[in-house]
Amino acid sequence: MPRYDFRCRSCGATFELRRPMAQANDPAVCPEGHQDTVKLLSTVAVTGAAGAAGAASRAPQQGSGGGCCGGGCCG
Ligand SMILES: [Zn+2]
Numbered sequence: 001m002p003r004y005d006f007r008c009r010s011c012g013a014t015f016e017l018r019r020p021m022a023q024a025n026d027p028a029v030c031p032e033g034h035q036d037t038v039k040l041l042s043t044v045a046v047t048g049a050a051g052a053a054g055a056a057s058r059a060p061q062q063g064s065g066g067g068c069c070g071g072g073c074c075g
Contacts (some may be wrong), residue, residue: 006017010030010032
């Protein structure tokens with residue numbers, strides 16, 4: 001059963017509930033009894049999408065050989 005995170009806007013507490021997906025958008029009640037809660041974007045376990053190719057966002061290498069700066073910092 002998926003787990004959903006909620007935040008209470010009355011007291012600021014965050015809590016989580018396990019409920020069927022059909023009830024994901026139903027209002028939740030804070031453990032303190034408040035009803036002014038919002039559902040947070042929780043980290044839903046995505047099956048199959050993990051480990052996608054993410055090597056494209058690496059910083060390009062600087063191809064200039066030699067000293068560190070060519071200026072005065074390294075003498
Ligand atoms: Zn509360």
